[in-house]
Structures are given as structure tokens and as C-alpha cells.
Amino acid sequence: MAQSGTPVWRSIRDTLASEIAQQGLRPGDRLPTEAQLSARFGVNRHTLRRAVASLVDEGLLRARRGSGVFVAMQPVEYAIGRHVSFHQNLALAGRLPGRRVNVTARRPADPVEAQALRILAGEEVWVSEGVSTADDQPIALYRTVFPAARFPGLDERLSRLSSVTAALNEAGLAEFLRAETRISAQTVTVAQALLLNAQEGQPLIVTQSVNTDMQGVPVEYGTTWFLSERVTLITRSEI
Amino acid sequence: MAQSGTPVWRSIRDTLASEIAQQGLRPGDRLPTEAQLSARFGVNRHTLRRAVASLVDEGLLRARRGSGVFVAMQPVEYAIGRHVSFHQNLALAGRLPGRRVNVTARRPADPVEAQALRILAGEEVWVSEGVSTADDQPIALYRTVFPAARFPGLDERLSRLSSVTAALNEAGLAEFLRAETRISAQTVTVAQALLLNAQEGQPLIVTQSVNTDMQGVPVEYGTTWFLSERVTLITRSEI
DNA sequence: TTAGATTTGTTCGTATGTATC
DNA sequence: TGATACATACGAACAAATCTA
Numbered sequence: 001m002a003q004s005g006t007p008v009w010r011s012i013r014d015t016l017a018s019e020i021a022q023q024g025l026r027p028g029d030r031l032p033t034e035a036q037l038s039a040r041f042g043v044n045r046h047t048l049r050r051a052v053a054s055l056v057d058e059g060l061l062r063a064r065r066g067s068g069v070f071v072a073m074q075p076v077e078y079a080i081g082r083h084v085s086f087h088q089n090l091a092l093a094g095r096l097p098g099r100r101v102n103v104t105a106r107r108p109a110d111p112v113e114a115q116a117l118r119i120l121a122g123e124e125v126w127v128s129e130g131v132s133t134a135d136d137q138p139i140a141l142y143r144t145v146f147p148a149a150r151f152p153g154l155d156e157r158l159s160r161l162s163s164v165t166a167a168l169n170e171a172g173l174a175e176f177l178r179a180e181t182r183i184s185a186q187t188v189t190v191a192q193a194l195l196l197n198a199q200e201g202q203p204l205i206v207t208q209s210v211n212t213d214m215q216g217v218p219v220e221y222g223t224t225w226f227l228s229e230r231v232t233l234i235t236r237s238e239i
Numbered sequence: 240m241a242q243s244g245t246p247v248w249r250s251i252r253d254t255l256a257s258e259i260a261q262q263g264l265r266p267g268d269r270l271p272t273e274a275q276l277s278a279r280f281g282v283n284r285h286t287l288r289r290a291v292a293s294l295v296d297e298g299l300l301r302a303r304r305g306s307g308v309f310v311a312m313q314p315v316e317y318a319i320g321r322h323v324s325f326h327q328n329l330a331l332a333g334r335l336p337g338r339r340v341n342v343t344a345r346r347p348a349d350p351v352e353a354q355a356l357r358i359l360a361g362e363e364v365w366v367s368e369g370v371s372t373a374d375d376q377p378i379a380l381y382r383t384v385f386p387a388a389r390f391p392g393l394d395e396r397l398s399r400l401s402s403v404t405a406a407l408n409e410a411g412l413a414e415f416l417r418a419e420t421r422i423s424a425q426t427v428t429v430a431q432a433l434l435l436n437a438q439e440g441q442p443l444i445v446t447q448s449v450n451t452d453m454q455g456v457p458v459e460y461g462t463t464w465f466l467s468e469r470v471t472l473i474t475r476s477e478i
Numbered sequence: 479t480t481a482g483a484t485t486t487g488t489t490c491g492t493a494t495g496t497a498t499c
Numbered sequence: 500t501g502a503t504a505c506a507t508a509c510g511a512a513c514a515a516a517t518c519t520a
Contacts, residue, residue, distance in 0.1 A: 007507060017350055033485060044509045049486090058351060059423075065486040066517030075423075080474060181474045184314075185424040185442035185467035203424035203442050228424035235319060235420045235474050 009050035012041050016055060020071055031061070031069040075232045076134045080181050080207065085165045086132060095134040099142075099162070102195075103129035104155045106148055113145050116210050116221040124148040128158050131195055132224075138196045139230045144222035151219075168219065176219055181209040183233070186225070196227050203228045248289035251280050255294060259310055270300070270308040301468075314471045315373045319420050319446065324404045325371060334373040338381075338401070341434075342368035343394045345387055352384050355449050355460040363387040367397050370434055371463070377435045378469045383461035390458075407458070415458055420448040422472070425464070435466050442467045 019025060031037065031052075038048040052069055055061040062072045077093050090097035105127045114121040125145040132140040144164060146154055157167040168176065184206045188198055204225045211220040226233065258264060270276065270291075277287040291308055294300040301311045316332050329336035344366045353360040364384040371379040383403060385393055396406035407415065423445045427437055443464045450459040465472065 233422035
């Protein structure tokens with residue numbers, strides 16, 4: 001029995017953690033199997049699993065049944081703040097931003113959208129839906145709506161240009177601000193799992209945000225479903 | 240047949256919505272079964288389900304297979320910003336804040352905590368764990384750690400006083416700032432479900448944050464698991 | 479496409495030390 | 500002191516997902 005105070009599983013945990021921290025194992029690498037590791041540390045498989053479980057909880061490791069235990073990919077750090085652009089944000093994080101547009105349409109605003117954009121329910125909006133990627137890996141689904149009356153021809157700009165910011169700029173809006181972001185969580189549906197190339201039931205971070213022009217008039221209302229596994233949202237105090 | 244423009248399901252929807260709005264049904268209440276409701280309105284169960292589905296989509300109702308349809312709790316709007324106090328935050332949202340402390344302990348910091356607090360791994364920290372409530376309903380689990388060397392006797396203050404802010408104030412820290420908040424999502428484990436009185440597999444919003452003193456030195460590192468069903472996080476631009 | 483081997487996940491059971499009442 | 504609960508650790512067996520020949 002462990003005569004010292006710290007349990008065996010805890011010291012194994014710290015050993016594994018420091019080996020990873022010292023870059024002996026890099027993100028995406030597979031750890032030796034539980035059988036091998038428990039043999040190496042001279043403990044029962046349960047004891048080793050206890051150590052691995054705590055690192056999985058911390059997000060340092062990721063276990064896949066039938067496959068192995070892997071060093072977790074470092075999630076994209078996505079800043080939500082006053083002045084945000086998806087492309088800029090990912091470029092700052094050292095990732096290659098991209099998107100795939102699935103839907104571009106013009107239709108009447110539903111009540112929620114109308115309230116957010118401060119237009120009348122039934123007034124028309126441009127809708128753009130698609131998948132956002134980082135380094136060609138899907139990280140989020142988005143749906144964003146714009147008041148159609150204010151931005152004639154925005155659909156063409158949205159499909160031609162690579163970013164929403166660029167499309168709005170060309171439509172005569174040089175700058176805009178994020179007014180408010182509401183954050184909740186859901187689990188992925190079957191349809192979302194397919195689009196994101198993810199597993200059903202995984203947690204999503206859902207943000208709903210309104211962007212306004214410099215006069216405070218809403219110009220965009222967007223919902224984004226971030227795959228939590230691949231993204232961490234960050235708010236920093238702007239001191 | 241409804242000769243007028245509005246579909247039958249839509250008027251049923253509006254009827255149900257207004258009954259809820261007029262407090263005939265309160266958050267948490269169970270609606271009559273679909274069979275009972277479709278009998279009451281004299282429509283097929285499919286028609287009634289269309290009405291209920293639209294209210295579920297809006298978030299006003301919540302359907303649980305095998306259990307019933309319930310009036311959704313109004314989620315607490317929880318602002319994350321530069322200057323945050325749980326009690327203050329909930330009071331602003333018109334809710335009664337509370338907490339139940341489950342654990343108060345002193346132990347060596349693990350590597351993650353040490354890095355966040357900018358102390359050495361193994362230096363001792365105070366740990367406080369518990370459940371946060373709004374109007375006596377659990378809305379979040381929290382774990383928060385403080386450098387023990389800087390705050391002798393903090394454990395006693397944490398258990399005696401009703402809020403972390405009050406405990407830190409009494410320990411000589413008049414004011415502190417939130418430096419950064421990282422946001423991710425998980426699904427609730429069995430243990431968490433018990434503490435939160437929630438269903439397994441529900442999504443959680445996880446925030447990890449560091450509070451610093453006015454000189455920028457970390458004084459608290461906290462993780463909070465918000466039950467997404469009961470809380471919406473909000474960041475507002477501080478213009 | 480199939481079958482089998484590999485690997486993690488889960489659930490039994492047993493035993494021991496430690497803290498609490 | 501005894502009784503009880505809890506955390507730790509080992510063992511065995513099987514389920515479920517994944518990979519490969």
C-alpha cells in the first residue's frame with residue numbers, strides 16, 4: 001500500500017502530464033495502450049485508468065474506445081469582444097480561416113430575428129448559412145441574417161467574397177461593432193454532426209450576437225454553433 | 240376548415256403561449272398530456288404537436304419523452320464582464336442568489352491551478368467547491384482556488400460569509416478584476432446531475448476565469464459549470 | 479464485405495487503510 | 500472502542516467501438 005500521502009494514481013497522473021508538457025508527446029499523438037502503461041508503472045489497469053481519467057477531465061487527453069488515448073488537439077482560441085471578425089480572429093490564433101456557404105436566401109424575418117434587428121416581423125432579410133473552418137477542419141456552423149432593405153445585392157457579395165466583413169464593407173459599411181453576445185450550450189443533432197464531421201451528442205457552445213453600425217443600428221444578427229471540442233471562447237477585459 | 244388565413248396550430252400556439260404568459264402555468268409546471276390537449280382543442284394530436292413544437296423551438300416549453308411537456312424555466316441572464324460578482328450579477332437579474340458549500344480544503348495546487356495563479360506547482364491553495372443557486376434552484380457548480388500563502392484563514396471566512404467577494408474583502412482585498420474568461424462546453428456527468436438536480440447528458444457551459452488584484456496579480460482561479468438550460472451567459476461591449 | 483484482433487468502457491467482486499461519528 | 504462510510508487498489512469478465520487482414 002502507498003505509505004505516503006499521495007495516491008499512486010495521482011503521481012502517475014503528474015508523470016504523464018509532465019511528459020506531455022515537455023513535448024515528449026505532441027497533440028494528436030497516441031499514448032501507449034492502457035495495458036502497456038499499467039505494466040510500465042507496475043499498477044493495475046484500474047489505477048492507471050484513474051490517472052488517465054483525471055487528465056481527460058482536464059482536457060489534456062482524449063480517449064476513443066477501440067482506438068486509443070490521444071493527446072488532445074489544442075482548441076482554437078476564439079476571442080469574443082467588441083471588434084470581432086472571424087477571419088481576423090483565427091489569423092491571430094495562427095489558424096487558416098475558411099468557410100463553406102450552404103444556404104443564401106431571402107425570406108421574411110421570424111419574430112426573434114426581427115426583434116434583434118429592430119425591424120418588423122415579416123420584413124425581408126438575407127440569410128446565410130454554412131460551416132466555418134480552421135485549417136480546413138470544421139469548427140462551427142453559422143446562420144447570420146441581415147436586413148435586406150438596407151443591403152440590396154448582399155447575397156451576391158456574400159457568395160463571391162470570402163468573409164462577411166468584406167461583403168458588408170463592399171455594401172458600404174466600413175465598420176461595425178458587436179453589441180452583445182449571448183452564450184448557451186446544446187448537444188449536436190445528427191444533421192449538425194454530419195456537417196461538422198463530429199460525433200452525435202457532443203457539446204456545442206451557442207452564441208447569438210448582434211452587430212451594429214457606428215450609430216448603434218443593428219446590421220447583422222448571427223447565431224454560431226461552435227464545436228466545443230475544437231474551440232474555446234475567450235473574453236478578455238479591455239482595460 | 241379554417242377559412243381564415245391563420246392555421247389552426249398557430250392559434251392553438253398563441254392560446255397556449257398567452258396562458259403561460261398570464262401565469263396560469265408557471266415555470267416547471269407540466270402541461271396536460273398531448274391527448275388531453277388535443278381533445279380540449281378538438282384537433283388531431285398532430286395538429287397540437289405542431290403548436291407545441293413551435294413553442295419548444297422558441298424555448299417556452301420543454302418536452303421530455305416519457306415524462307411530459309413542461310413550461311421552461313426562464314434562464315438566468317448572467318453577465319460576464321470586467322467586474323463580476325455572482326451575488327451582484329443575480330441581484331441585477333432580479334434573482335435571489337445563494338450557494339451551498341460542499342468542500343473547503345487546503346491542498347497543493349495542481350499544475351493547471353499553479354499556472355493560472357502564477358505560483359509553483361505544489362504550493363498550497365484554498366479550495367472551495369459547491370453549488371450556486373438562483374431562487375433556491377441550482378444553476379451551477381463551482382470550484383475556486385486561492386493562494387493559501389496570501390490569504391491565511393480564508394477557509395473560515397469562506398464558510399462564514401455568504402459570498403466569495405465578501406470573504407476576499409475581509410481578507411484585505413477591497414477590489415479585484417476579472418482578467419480573462421475561457422468558455423467551453425461539456426455534458427453533465429452522473430455526479431454533476433445529482434448536485435444540479437438535472438438530467439444526465441444535458442449541456443453545461445464551462446467557464447474558467449482568473450481574477451487579479453489591481454496590480455494584475457492573480458488572486459483566484461475559478462471554474463464554473465453552468466447548467467445551460469437554466470443560464471444564459473452574456474457579454475456586453477463596454478463602450 | 480467479413481471476421482477476428484485490439485483497445486477502451488463498464489460492472490461485478492475482494493481487500494485494505496483512513497476518517498468520522 | 501465499535502460501527503460506518505469512503506477512498507484506494509487489485510482481479511476478472513464482458514460490452515462496445517475501432518482497426519486490420
